[in-house]
Amino acid sequence: MGNIDQFMEEYRSALRALKEEIPASLGAFNSFYQQVMQEGVLDVKTKELIALAVGVAIHCENCVLLHTRAAQKAGASREEILEAAFVGVVMGGGPAFTFLPVVKRTLDELGK
Structure with missing residues (x-):
């Protein structure tokens, strides 16, 4: 997926474009999310x-990238983030296990 900064810029850019096309739907979701x-x-x-x-657990790479970064910004330590990721593996099984490297890669990139 490339590095986290590139992902975040592409993600934000796409959301800005969508806001132009569907402002009510995007606004409603953003309001709900923030609440x-x-x-x-x-x-x-x-x-x-x-x-x-x-x-x-649900195998969402974008979710992993976004919430690893947000958890870190909210004060979560690397150890807390990895432990939470393993809880996701418990709930999601073997396919979820394959997302642990995504969490590690994201943490490593955020640590640079």
């Missing part, structure tokens, strides 16, 4: 670790 992912009973770091584990 759910803000600080609540669970802190943002915990929510991002859950999202990462789910991304691994």
